[in-house]
Amino acid sequence: MTDLPLNERNALKDSFILTELEKARVEVSQDGTVKHLWCLSDGEFIESVLIPTRKRLTLCISSQAGCAMGCTFCATGWGGFQRQLTTGEIVSQYSASRRWAEHHLGTTISNIVYMGMGEPLSNRKAVHDSLSILNQGYAVGARRITVSTVGVVPGILELAERPEQFRLALSLHAPISELRLSLIPLEKRHPLPEVLSALKRFNQSGGKRITFEYTMIRGVNDALELIAPLVELARSVEAYVNLIPFNPIPYQNWEPSEHHRIKNFAEILNKQGVPAAIRETRGRDIDAACGQLKARALVQLERPREPED
Ligand code: SAH
Numbered sequence: 001m002t003d004l005p006l007n008e009r010n011a012l013k014d015s016f017i018l019t020e021l022e023k024a025r026v027e028v029s030q031d032g033t034v035k036h037l038w039c040l041s042d043g044e045f046i047e048s049v050l051i052p053t054r055k056r057l058t059l060c061i062s063s064q065a066g067c068a069m070g071c072t073f074c075a076t077g078w079g080g081f082q083r084q085l086t087t088g089e090i091v092s093q094y095s096a097s098r099r100w101a102e103h104h105l106g107t108t109i110s111n112i113v114y115m116g117m118g119e120p121l122s123n124r125k126a127v128h129d130s131l132s133i134l135n136q137g138y139a140v141g142a143r144r145i146t147v148s149t150v151g152v153v154p155g156i157l158e159l160a161e162r163p164e165q166f167r168l169a170l171s172l173h174a175p176i177s178e179l180r181l182s183l184i185p186l187e188k189r190h191p192l193p194e195v196l197s198a199l200k201r202f203n204q205s206g207g208k209r210i211t212f213e214y215t216m217i218r219g220v221n222d223a224l225e226l227i228a229p230l231v232e233l234a235r236s237v238e239a240y241v242n243l244i245p246f247n248p249i250p251y252q253n254w255e256p257s258e259h260h261r262i263k264n265f266a267e268i269l270n271k272q273g274v275p276a277a278i279r280e281t282r283g284r285d286i287d288a289a290c291g292q293l294k295a296r297a298l299v300q301l302e303r304p305r306e307p308e309d
């Protein structure tokens with residue numbers, strides 16, 4: 001920026017860091033999904049995933065290295081929490097992935113979902129700033145950006161206050177508290193009724209859309225009796241329901257619900273006036289599917305041994 005006086009350039013240099021993510025690995029799935037493993041400046045690792053479909057190119061970004069929430073069905077949760085990401089590290093996943101996509105796929109990113117590693121609403125300052133930069137700086141429309149949360153109520157309320165129409169996904173996974181508690185430890189701190197009233201505020205704050213994410217685990221949360229309470233919840237906040245077949249993870253032996261059961265859920269929900277869709281699993285062969293991101297474990301298994309003293 002040679003149009004600035006030297007002392008201002010120096011002041012900028014002293015006050016800001018230009019974060020560049022170091023690409024540690026790129027894997028491309030048979031279905032076209034692309035997983036980037038990034039190495040951060042302190043040696044932590046995170047992942048982000050590009051998901052091409054016919055009409056869109058969606059980028060799934062991480063908001064934390066690891067996650068402290070410990071949800072029982074999620075590989076990131078099993079790996080524990082390493083640290084918060086900075087605003088720069090969140091935004092750089094977008095700028096670096098976009099560069100990669102434009103170069104290798106000849107197309108740009110149309111949608112962003114905060115569904116990679118970590119709980120975005122537990123890293124609120126950096127996530128809010130990254131939302132502003134992506135929306136205002138990079139001109140990604142607010143309705144094309146979705147923040148996914150497991151139910152951090154103060155974070156939902158803050159997002160409701162923002163004037164932009166960012167979308168919110170609630171990882172619901174069970175429509176009744178007792179069952180939800182067995183999957184999501186946060187249910188104890190923020191039980192469903194409290195989450196629901198925060199969602200109502202969000203829903204009433206002007207043209208904002210809510211999606212429920214419901215990962216279907218065979219014999220765990222796919223009983224037909226759960227459909228009625230799910231319908232009631234979805235109707236109360238006009239939510240769209242995404243049914244996600246459970247992606248197996250190494251730490252326990254659960255399986256996805258059978259396809260006909262997932263279809264059954266979707267059909268009944270739709271018949272009862274709740275828009276629902278089955279989210280096709282992408283990138284399972286490279287461990288890039290929902291809940292399978294575990295950069296740290298992956299790297300620890302495969303990192304060459306340090307020479308011993
Ligand atoms: N922490 C946030 C965002 C990251 S998780 C959240 O929980 O919402 C992104 C999505 O993947 C969430 O809906 C999560 O519940 C889902 N998920 C986690 N593990 C999964 C698994 N093994 N199979 C399918 N979906 C999973």
Ligand code: SF4
Nearest residue numbers: 067069071074077150
């Ligand atoms: Fe964290 Fe989301 Fe995984 Fe739960 S599902 S452990 S909140 S990343």
